[in-house]
Amino acid sequence: MPSITFGESTFDTQDDETVLDALLRNGHEIANGCRAGVCQSCLLIAKEVALPANATSGLSDSQKAIGAFKSCCVVPSTDIEVQSADGAIESHKATIVEKTSLNDAVIRVRLQSDVNYRAGQYVSLQNDAKLMRSYSIASVSGTDKYLEFHIRRYPNGQFSNWIYSAASIGSELILQGPSGTCFYTPTDAPSNLLMLASGTGLAPMHGIIRDALLQQHQGNIHLIIAAKTSDDFYYVDELKTLSDENSNFSFERVALQSTDADIKQADIYEHIRSDYTQLKGYRVYICGGENFVKKLKKQCFLAGANMQDIFSDSFLSFTPN
Amino acid sequence: MSIYEQIGGAGAVDAAVDIFYRKVLVDDRISDFFDTVDMDGQRAKQKAFLTMAFGGPNDYTGKDMREAHKGMNLTEEHFNAVAENLVATLKELNVSEDIINSIVEVCLSVKDDVLNV
Structure with missing residues (x-):
């Protein structure tokens, strides 16, 4: 029988049991729900193994890219090494x-x-x-x-x-x-990207945008950076250069208090709500504080973006125990 | 052929879930219950619910339904709101009247468990 390696433990599977069943039988706590490939509660990450299509159906492209799969859908035919969906800690x-x-x-x-x-x-x-x-x-x-x-x-x-x-x-x-799964993956058809960042959420966003441009993304890429005041922005020259060099990239800055004509004075949530009402077919990336991500994720979803086309990362502030 | 197969199985659930989730998020009668931080987790639960309602493979039991909704003080109005949003979703996807009726029947069969009565 093929074996499953999960963290420190390796064991053989029995008969036709799925990866999920084998892990549960061996006492590992794996969240699970429908056990029918629908609810995506039992996601794990597989290392270097070809997965059947039904094990990844319904997942986002970035989840597929890191080897995520629905563990209730895979009966291993060869030895397989898996890890929790939080990723490997190397x-x-x-x-x-x-x-x-x-x-x-x-x-x-x-x-x-x-x-x-x-x-x-x-x-x-x-x-x-x-x-x-x-x-x-x-x-x-x-x-x-x-x-x-x-x-x-x-x-x-x-x-x-x-x-x-x-x-x-x-x-x-x-x-x-x-x-993390907040990264660029090439799209089959040209699609527009809406990138929303607050504070140092610009860090991952700047990387994702450059990555998309280097991979010759077809479609427009528009970045909106939000801040409290016009002094909070950084990397403006870098972004200007990037937009000068790439006709499909543009960016704007939005601040609650602005003294600079180049910076729109507005509430970011109002701005997105009034100016971005049709996001069907868009890929949306959101990085920043927890509240920023939560609110905009909902707004963009309601404006028509599919959940699996919304990629986000919230920055949690560190609280001492 | 089961209803689940007739409407397209897992693909039908995928097609319905975002439409349905948008509807409940903007429905003032029930939006508070669905407006969680973890939208991905909430969406996963809804996929499980839709799979059950469509008669697809699921592990749901009446006891699970009861436990999941315990202490939420749900009323007939909340139940009807969810059912209405589901019917509207299915109509939007051009599901036939017959099939919609069968799906509503499945929902009604778990009503007492959901409302914890």
């Missing part, structure tokens, strides 16, 4: 090679590391003092020779203050990951 060494201030509150940190990732995914960074935080990757794999992060400094943020003050070029970190 550790890599990383070294700080650059620190640059982007504005009053955000610093750009570039690391040297051999991790493989997709632009838009996130990793956890851990320093010598075992402080660990998750950050989205802002660079593009294969094109940029470094990993880039945009780190906001919080007054009481232990990790961000360490990065700002104590960390220096050459400091070493442990990097875990990558995780």
Whole structure:
């Protein structure tokens, strides 16, 4: 009988049992619902194995790209290695090679590391003092020779203050990951992309946009960055260059308080609600704070975007236990 | 041929779920119940519900239905709202009257469990 490897344990399957049944029989707690390939509760990630089409039907393209499958739909015919849908926790060494201030509150940190990732995914960074935080990757794999992060400094943020003050070029970190399904996958037919970012949500978004352009995305890519005041924006020159070089890319900035004619003064939710009423067929990417993501995900869905065409990542603020 | 097969199986559930979810999200009578942070999780639950309603393969029992809706203080009005949104979804997908009636019957068969009466 073929074997299943899940984390540290490996065991043989019995008769015609599915991956889900085999894991449950061996005492692993795997969420599940319909057990008929519909509800997607039992998603796992398979390593290097061809999956039958019915095991991935209904999943988003990015879920398929990382090997996600419905474990109730697969009866293994060969040995298979699977992991939980949160992704593999692989550790890599990383070294700080650059620190640059982007504005009053955000610093750009570039690391040297051999991790493989997709632009838009996130990793956890851990320093010598075992402080660990998750950050989205802002660079593009294969094109940029470094990993880039945009780190906001919080007054009481232990990790961000360490990065700002104590960390220096050459400091070493442990990097875990990558995780996440908020990344670009090529589309069969040209489709328009709507990219919504607030704060350092621009980090993954900038990576995803560059990745899409490098993969010659057909269709328009429009980015909207939201902030409280006009001083909060960064990377504006980089974005202007990108839009000068690519006719299908455009961007706008929206702030609650604006003193700059180039920046629209508006509430982001009102702006999207009134100007983006028809999103049928769009792919939507949303990155930023939890509330920002939650509200806009709902708004874009109600405006016609399919759920499986909405990709998002919410930044959770770290709360000490 | 079962109703589930007649309307297109899992593909029909995929076609219906987003339309149905949009309808319940804007229905003031019930939107609070469906307006969760985890839209993906909520959508998965709805797919399971639609599969059951369409007579597809599912593990639902009356007890599950009862447990899932316990303590929510649901009333006849809430139940009817969900049923109306489901019927409207099916009409939008050009499902025949006969089939819609059969699906409504499935929903009515779990009504007491849903309302915990």
